[in-house]
Each structure stands twice: as C-alpha cells, then as structure tokens.
Amino acid sequence: MNSIEIVMGAAAAVGTLGLAAGAWQYAANVPASQLFGRTWIDEPEPNADKRTVHLTFDDGPSARNTPELLDILGAAGAVGTFFLVGNHVRRHPALARRVVDEGHTVGNHTDMHPNLSRKPAARVQAELEACQRTILDTTGAVPALFRPPYGARRPAVLRIARRMGLTPVMWNITAGDWASPGFESLLRRVERGIEHNQQRGRTSNLLLHDASQLDGNAPASRADTLRVVQALVRRADLRFPGITA
Ligand SMILES: [Zn+2]
Numbered sequence: 715m716n717s718i719e720i721v722m723g724a725a726a727a728v729g730t731l732g733l734a735a736g737a738w739q740y741a742a743n744v745p746a747s748q749l750f751g752r753t754w755i756d757e758p759e760p761n762a763d764k765r766t767v768h769l770t771f772d773d774g775p776s777a778r779n780t781p782e783l784l785d786i787l788g789a790a791g792a793v794g795t796f797f798l799v800g801n802h803v804r805r806h807p808a809l810a811r812r813v814v815d816e817g818h819t820v821g822n823h824t825d826m827h828p829n830l831s832r833k834p835a836a837r838v839q840a841e842l843e844a845c846q847r848t849i850l851d852t853t854g855a856v857p858a859l860f861r862p863p864y865g866a867r868r869p870a871v872l873r874i875a876r877r878m879g880l881t882p883v884m885w886n887i888t889a890g891d892w893a894s895p896g897f898e899s900l901l902r903r904v905e906r907g908i909e910h911n912q913q914r915g916r917t918s919n920l921l922l923h924d925a926s927q928l929d930g931n932a933p934a935s936r937a938d939t940l941r942v943v944q945a946l947v948r949r950a951d952l953r954f955p956g957i958t959a
Contacts, residue, residue: 751872769954800825819956821859
C-alpha cells in the first residue's frame with residue numbers, strides 16, 4: 715500500500731472512524747490535496763496554456779515591498795493575483811487601491827490571518843466577511859477568490875467560502891520565500907517548478923509573498939522575491955495573467 719492509497723483509505727473512513735492524524739494533516743495542509751473539498755490550482759483544459767504563470771502574492775499590501783512590486787509588474791505588463799489580509803488593507807488603503815487600479819486581481823486571505831483549520835465555523839465566516847468588506851469598502855473590488863492562510867483548511871472552511879461566492883485557490887509551486895533562502899535558490903526552485911508543470915502540460919500557480927502576516931511597524935523585506943519576479947517577467951516564453959477561476 716503506498717502513501718496515496720493509505721490517504722485515500724483514510725479518507726473513506728471519514729465520518730465513521732475519522733481521519734488518521736497523518737492523513738488529516740495531508741488533507742488539511744498539502745496544497746494539492748482535494749480530500750477536504752475542491753480547490754482551484756491550475757487552468758483546466760482546454761484553456762491550459764503551459765506558458766501561463768499565475769504570479770500570486772500573499773499577506774499584503776506591504777508599504778516596504780508592494781510599491782516596487784507593482785512597478786515591476788506594470789513595466790512588464792504582467793498581472794498578479796494579490797491575496798490581501800484585511801488588517802493590512804486597513805493599514806495601507808492607498809496601496810490596496812493601487813493594486814486594483816493597476817488591473818491586478820485581488821483575493822480574500824482573511825482579516826487577521828489565523829489558521830482556519832483550527833477555528834470554529836463562526837470565526838471562519840467572520841474572518842472571510844471582514845476581509846471581503848474591507849477590500850470592497852477600500853478598493854471597490856469584490857474578491858471572487860479566497861486563499862486560506864498557510865493553505866490550512868478543513869471541509870467547513872471551503873464550504874463557507876463557496877457559500878460566500880468565493881473560489882478557494884491553492885498553488886502548485888511553493889517558492890518558500892518566507893524562509894528567505896536567498897535569490898539564487900529561490901529562482902532555481904521557481905524555475906524548476908515551472909518546468910515540471912510544463913512537462914505535464916500544466917499552467918503554473920506560483921506562491922510568493924509581498925508581505926508577512928506578522929508585518930507590524932517593521933515590515934519584512936521581500937527583496938529576493940522582487941528579484942525573482944523581475945527575472946521571470948523578462949522571459950519572453952512565459953505569460954502572466956491574473957487568475958480568473
Ligand atoms: Zn498568508
């Protein structure tokens with residue numbers, strides 16, 4: 715029995731025996747897992763163009779990084795998908811408006827960035843609603859996409875999001891930029907991920923961060939992330955549309 719069979723077997727036991735701890739961790743946290751409900755990861759056929767790279771940026775906006783990121787994307791005519799934290803939108807309303815005004819897609823990344831797999835349904839709903847309201851009131855845009863913080867979810871989280879008209883979006887390339895591995899290693903990981911997806915005829919959905927969920931008065935630097943974006947958008951063999959799931 716391989717690990718997938720074990721996970722599938724454990725999934726079949728939901729409701730009677732409950733998920734084994736390892737399988738629950740898989741279903742709740744692994745980006746590609748569909749065990750806790752359907753999520754959007756890549757462009758389905760026949761729209762899949764393997765040159766497509768969806769650049770996604772979580773946790774912003776950040777006064778330290780987002781302006782330069784917008785400059786880089788704008789100069790290249792690239793569109794990003796920004797999963798905004800409500801609390802950060804209230805701190806930087808003009809930046810959030812700039813993201814929308816410059817034609818990028820915005821998504822809901824909750825209000826305060828908790829791990830929703832461990833929160834009661836009422837808190838999940840409140841987090842999504844507060845973020846949605848803040849983005850609408852600040853920018854005039856109504857997000858149609860939702861990304862759970864840490865990618866952590868359980869079936870109720872995805873159900874609540876769908877009921878609110880939000881499509882849950884995960885990713886298929888984990889850059890790991892929150893751990894600051896350095897520019898070279900970050901770029902290598904991203905380029906390998908794109909190549910891997912292309913070999914399988916898939917579009918790429920790249921998880922990056924223009925902020926940190928911990929951003930307070932001393933926001934994290936995302937200089938390496940910005941250099942990676944700069945390197946990617948220069949490539950003529952790739953295209954960078956927003957996500958329209
Ligand atoms: Zn996040």
